[in-house]
Amino acid sequence: MDIQFTEEQELLRASIQRLLHDQYAFDARRKIVASDEGFSRRHWTALADLGLCAAPFDESVGGLGGGALATMIVMQEFGRHLVVEPYFETVVLAGGLIAAVGSAAQRAAYLPKIMDGSTIWTLGWAERPSRYDFDKVETTARRDGEHYVLSGKKVAVTAAPWADKLIVSARTVGDSGDGTGLSLFVVDRHAANLHLQSFRTIDGRRAAELVLMDVRVPADDRLGAEGEGTAALEACRDRAIAAQCAEAVGAMTELNAATLAYSKTRKQFGVTLGTFQVLQHRMVDMFIALEESISLTQHLNLSLASNEPHLSRLASGAKSKVGTAARFVADQSVQLHGGMGMSDELNVGHYFKRISAINIQFGDPAFHLMRYAQQS
Amino acid sequence: MELKLSKEDAAFRDEVRAFIAENYPAEMRVPNPETDLTKEQSLLWHRILYRKGWIAPLWPKEYGGPGWSITQRFIFEQETSRAGTLPPLAFSVTMVGPVIYTFGNAAQKARFLPRILSGEDWWCQGYSEPGAGSDLAAVRTRAVRDGDHYVVNGHKTWTTLAQHADWIFCLVRTDPAAKPQAGISFLLIDMKTPGVTVRPIITIDGSHEVNDVFLEDVRVPVENLIGEENKGWTYAKFLLGNERTSMAGIGRSTRYLQRLKQIVKSEIAEDDPTYRDFIREIARVELDLLALEATELRIVAQMARGIDPGPAASLFKIRGTEIFQRITELTHQAIGNDGLALREQPSSANRFMPGPDYGHTATEKYLNARKLSIYGGSNEIQHNIIAKAVLGL
Known part of the structure; x- marks a missing residue:
């Protein structure tokens, strides 16, 4: 099942590596995170200019036709460099949704500006009671002539303070918890009666809670059929998980390399750390965790690329397994680096924090383990 | 779990409990006392204990200790940590103080000990x-x-x-x-x-x-x-023994476990797919804590009979830190999406944090607790100590 990457795919990977190596070293990233806005439009533009935002989309909509494997390659490299720019939110979540369920007019209106990097998007689905359940949504969308009127509150919307456009879920009918009645809407970030409360995230990014108080959205900006929101979100989550797993694999790769290098140079008791058997075995387990994660991530992305059935179950399985493996690797990397692992100056702790965030977004490993079990 | 207390010890416990309730400064009850207090604020409780004569339970009476029995010292430690009081600065009272009165000369004792007790020297x-x-x-x-x-x-x-x-x-x-x-x-x-x-x-x-x-x-x-x-290594080892004994942290873990239970109760609906998982994991960590507490009580009873606890401190350090780390992980997991937020430092009540108050410090605690298995002699080192000193390997 090992993926033999095409020349084109290897070229894509090499071009990202070159860009990030040159422009996104850890110190450069630190400056970006500490900046007022919290991300870099200049770097975002550079990534888009490389064609990354267009990479996964079909050629029929003007994309480069790379599909899930292109996303995997991009996200893996982003994971290695802890890229904070909102590729996941803009391209994977919003772009994926528009390509999947958008009308021809919506695709034509929105995708080109996603692919050239000129608009930033994100997705707001979670609410206070929803935890990781798409259906536990109280935000309502009331039809009023040629408009919908949206009211409610969304939580944990990553990249929202940076976004130009948002996709939000809301109920046209039914109550919180109902499996039907949910629809998706495109909302302008600066729409009247939309308020953001921003906060910093554990991984040095920005997020916000959205308060919608009678936000008027043209009926044409409903994304997908009315009441079909849950199915669209579920497919979106499968794509999201495939991308998150790839990002986690990138982060784990760097953690394992850093920890191994450290154990070969750091001396205590007159010998290098790597000579202690208990630490050797620990690092072997970290190696195994990464190998398994690479395998499952490739398996999931291949299945996604070929539209395999029952993908959702595999996605949940991968999210649980890779999330747990990543957490183990992150934990042990901090531990084996000793005090240095706790220091904000070293990159190790930042990988730990990014992995912690991945393990929350779209559901934690425990949630997806149970989802995997229940779908058998 | 409670020690079987004599009438006198039970009265002492009640006295300690009442004193804390009446005297612990409200000003020190902030979201995260370990990071949110100024130096002056964090010394308030130290000074109150000093005036009461309770600042240095470990110290012999001649140097300003209260002259408590091992059981009384344990009761005091248990009551103060259960009540969530910020312990007086360990480096002063628990660490350097005993080194000075054990190995220092008369001039050093006279010069340093009173200022440690009063909190004048940090x-x-x-x-x-x-x-x-x-x-x-x-x-x-x-x-x-x-x-x-x-x-x-x-x-x-x-x-x-x-x-x-x-x-x-x-x-x-x-x-x-x-x-x-x-x-x-x-x-x-x-x-x-x-x-x-x-x-x-x-x-x-x-x-x-x-x-x-x-x-x-x-x-x-x-x-x-x-x-x-x-000869400094001898004094250093003496001090490290004192450092690790206090690392079981039963009281702190007990408090955080209670809070975790409340958080799970309000955050995780019974029909949530992970509800039973939380119940099981909480029970598991509660049992770990119970076993550690029982071990601590057993060793306190042995010490009261004059038996040397040996490297028990290493056991307390390993299990105490593992348990607290697990509780902080579960707490961070329990608050779900709100766990994405991390308070900015220095903290300010004016900055927006999502979700109920009880979750606002969960992320920073979860991150900060990673240090516990590293500092004071990493947990790997503690394993080596037990392997060598107890098992003779």
């Missing part, structure tokens, strides 16, 4: 160095005798709250030719001495708890040497 620990973490005997900071002074050069690191400190107790190398453990001395250094520089180290939770301390040609009067030159 101490920090100059043990770790960039090249000496788990392998503490590898310290390279040099102290060279020059007349009636030592001239000290070196770099100490992970120095907790050095930014507040008046004094630092340091392990320094006085005999570079001797075996690592044999050439170390225990030196007290005034932080105001020229050549002492403190540089903050920010940790992954965003807080400023630890520091680098640079020592450049720092002149230290020889009268600040504790005990004999080159």
